[in-house]
Amino acid sequence: MFTTKVDEFVAHNGPKITYSKTALGTEFFIRSHDLLFEQGINDIDINVASWDEVPCFFQAGETSSIPFDIFAASFYLISRYEEYLPHVKDMHDRFPVEESIAYKNGFLEKPVIDIWALKFLEQLKNKFPNYEYSNREFKLISTIDVDTAFAYKHKGIVRTVGGFFNDFVHFRFLNIWNRLLTLLNFKKDHFNTFQELLKIKTEYSVTTLFFFLIGDYTTFDKNISSANSKFKSLIKSVADYAKIGLQPSYFSFKNVDKLKKEKLRLENIINTPIRFSRQHFLRLSIPETYQHLIDIDIEEDYTMGYANAVGFRASTCTPFYFYDLDFEIQTPLKIFSFAIMDISLKENMQLTNEESFVKIQKLKQEVKNVNGTFISLFHNQTLSENSNWKGWTTIYKNMVID
Template sequence: MSLFTHAALNWLCIILQERFGLCFNLQPNQQGLILTLSEHEQGSIFFPRLENRFHQCRSALPFTEWNATAERWESVCGDSLPAPGVASLPKPLIERRADQAIVHYDILGLTYWMLSRLEEVGRTDLDNHQRFPATSSHAYQHGYLERPIVDEWLHILGQVIRQIWPQLPLKKHQFSIKVSHDVDTPSRYGFRSVKGIVRSMAGDVLKRRDIKSALVAPWIRLNNRHRLHPLDTFNTFDWIMEQSERNGLVSAFYFICGRTDPAKDADYEPEHPAIGELMQRIHARGHEIGLHPSYKTFQQPEAIAAEADRLRSIMMKESIKQSILGGRMHYLRWEHPTTLKGWEQAGMTYDSSLSYADLPGFRSGTCYEYPAFNPETQEQYKLRIRPLIAMECTVMAERYMGLGTGEAAYAKFQQLKESCRAVNGCFTLLWHNSQFESKEEMVLYQRLLA
């Protein structure tokens, strides 16, 4: 008897259709699941070994690996594939009988468990920002966080599909890069209070030994009424857009439109004339504007919807029209599936929050965008999930990996980028506009876009 609901099977069929470009049917029977095409196409793929563990909200799953190369299958990220959910696998893993293939690993269960983020539902082992940390995940504990294992296993499934239906062409995907920028602080000084300016100037002199910045701070603050000041070190927006345009990319800038925690949220109001002018400039150059819901909204779906409406109102006032509206949660705060409901309720096109703050990698096991699914209610949403692979401070900052801005950081980013390339997926990178204060940071960013 199938462990999947009818809704989950339909969702998996859509994921497979998006990946391979074919319309599949998934039929349960007493032994497992049968994957077929239309009634006019002969052949099937049978999954007799469905794992109950892939339908449980926990990380304590067994683990093994499968040597695909040894069994004459192409593995794109190494000879062996991580195989969560089981302690051992039979040999051969994939059998061929007439016009049917039998796959003795629950690839569809793995896909469901990873993409639905069922592992994260109801978790209490959270960090100081109430986030589910990478270190609590099965992927980290078993060493595959930096591998797109869903994409790797679907690549194996694609080879099986080609054997069963050799006459049908499969959809081809191309590697791509998407860059986005959370606008936490569009100006270093422009929106600060008098007390905040004085504190910043003291920090410039005493901590950073940057007397020049301290001297220009009051001038920037006074001349920020209609446009961000060009001397402001956080005003890197034109430079960011220039780098994207040189590489044929579109930058997405996500703005905070609420203040649920004054200590953690932005010091600007999105209706400010200088922010309106910035949005107009971004739009005029063909880049994207999106939402960065404020700190406490991750547990308040109605607050996410209200802030999305506020952004839409501002964009309407500025005569900015976009066919899509996406974004990312502030501090990557995510309570599953509460936060997901908020994005759906807000009518957003996509969310790109699903990465860990403490470590980079493939939180959902994929670098492909996919339709959102609520594992609690078994509902497929209109919302799309756009996995985030790396945030700059996760790799560079001392409080996380601490790799700095040199070759060690470049190597880590590049490793993740090449893993995305291996599966013809999308390397999605978050880099804050305020994180370009040194030449080393700027050079590192330029190298990653090349």
């Protein structure tokens, strides 16, 4: 029960928590910061301190039962308040990791909100030992982005000839040989790893979601044409064994008409409503992108993460509903933050296979410590075992084993 009436609060005999500037008695007291009582977006000074070696901010003073306002700090991080503030965007018009409070203060790779919640629970147990609390279980969700379903096949005559020419002028003669063998059906297209992914899904009972890029061809969107019958057949066959989501194209993140068009296109292929998505190139502009996803009845989004770093962009490994600060409302769009992306580890962070797996296991353990949801982002080509991704099938298998 929540109340703002002092007489009702005093009369209650059960466990009580005060969230205000001053305590009313000997109840559990959390001294409030002004943030949750304000309207609009304001530039707020953040001074990061420590709560038993866990980073925290919005300090509450000695009279508070815990040393900071856990509710305001959690809201600041999970609402992505800092992404509404003025900042310099990166080359893809994204909020850069370097601008985040978590990165600047060294806690990006820790789900601090979940850590705070567990520490808060321990304090409540000490104060109210007879009160019963529910527990949750660790979950793992593997998400697969399908930016390019095939390396060589089903790309049409113009793109195929262009591919041969491009390999030739760059002296990539092995590529020419592999491309030729694949097109003549002497060799399997090495990006076509869908049977292997589905086999791993079944063998290890892994919750696996596939996100198909189905937008028109552009400089940044280079998947097979959505009109290609082989591509349609692939999507349908994957949909028989796993859930399918939309990967909106590069130029759709502020364009609701493109979003509608691409969502309808994918729904017509699998004859099922599309309920979840992840933006291509992780292009996310808060709140516009989320507002557009809500407009087209997307219920879950998996874009929350960084391209150039691993960790927890919203400082949590728990799915949450997007709160729109523009309209001051909780929306029906549920946000699922991923902790690691294959390309981040290998290409952007330049880690070796061994270093990548150590980083994956470290972040997975952080999530296990708080019984959260560990979400990975891989691509179909990551399991190709070609020269770029040698050994990554083993990394993927070892990651999904609990």
